[in-house]
Amino acid sequence: MNQKMSIGLWVITSGACGLVYFAFLFDTSVYAGNGIRVNNLGLMQDRQLGLIVSALIVAVGAIVIFLSQKNEARQGPSAAPANPSNTNWSKERNLGSDEYQIYLVKKYGIEKNDVLGKFIAEGKSYESVADALTAAHAKDVDSEAAHQEAVNNDLSEPHPDTHVKCPDCKGLVRKEATKCRHCGCRLTPQKF
Numbered sequence: 001m002n003q004k005m006s007i008g009l010w011v012i013t014s015g016a017c018g019l020v021y022f023a024f025l026f027d028t029s030v031y032a033g034n035g036i037r038v039n040n041l042g043l044m045q046d047r048q049l050g051l052i053v054s055a056l057i058v059a060v061g062a063i064v065i066f067l068s069q070k071n072e073a074r075q076g077p078s079a080a081p082a083n084p085s086n087t088n089w090s091k092e093r094n095l096g097s098d099e100y101q102i103y104l105v106k107k108y109g110i111e112k113n114d115v116l117g118k119f120i121a122e123g124k125s126y127e128s129v130a131d132a133l134t135a136a137h138a139k140d141v142d143s144e145a146a147h148q149e150a151v152n153n154d155l156s157e158p159h160p161d162t163h164v165k166c167p168d169c170k171g172l173v174r175k176e177a178t179k180c181r182h183c184g185c186r187l188t189p190q191k192f
């Protein structure tokens with residue numbers, strides 16, 4: 001629950017308290033003498049106003065909660081790329097560094113199997129955590145190289161057979177691209 005949502009709940013609660021107060025506890029009667037109580041028109045109007053204001057406060061709280069949930073939904077997917085460390089290592093690959101070890105452990109799911117007394121990473125077993133880390137390191141270096149190659153291929157000389165102009169920014173993009181790599185606009189992949 002985020003801050004806006006708790007504020008919204010608090011506002012709704014206050015509004016609800018107001019509603020209860022004006023609906024059930026607010027006395028609109030006054031003594032008319034001789035022990036008789038009569039409803040006072042002015043107090044009845046106050047009560048009506050109080051009910052309306054309380055209902056508005058409840059509505060405001062509901063809107064705040066609604067907006068906070070919408071914000072959360074919008075922030076949800078965009079929060080994922082904020083942590084790219086899970087997919088790529090940008091610093092020096094030093095197997096002695098804790099940070100790099102943690103990155104490898106997370107990415108390759110390295111864990112100790114108590115039954116075998118061995119370390120498991122991606123379906124293979126290793127005698128020691130160092131072995132598992134070394135294997136993961138080798139694999140990560142390979143995948144990084146493959147990734148780099150793919151990037152290089154993408155940046156290779158644009159050719160009329162393979163590239164089209166982005167309708168938005170006029171940059172050259174691959175025909176099968178679904179998204180322009182210059183401006184990020186959506187593209188319809190062209191197959192032929």
Ligand SMILES: [Zn+2]
Nearest residue numbers: 166169180183
């Ligand atoms: Zn573009």
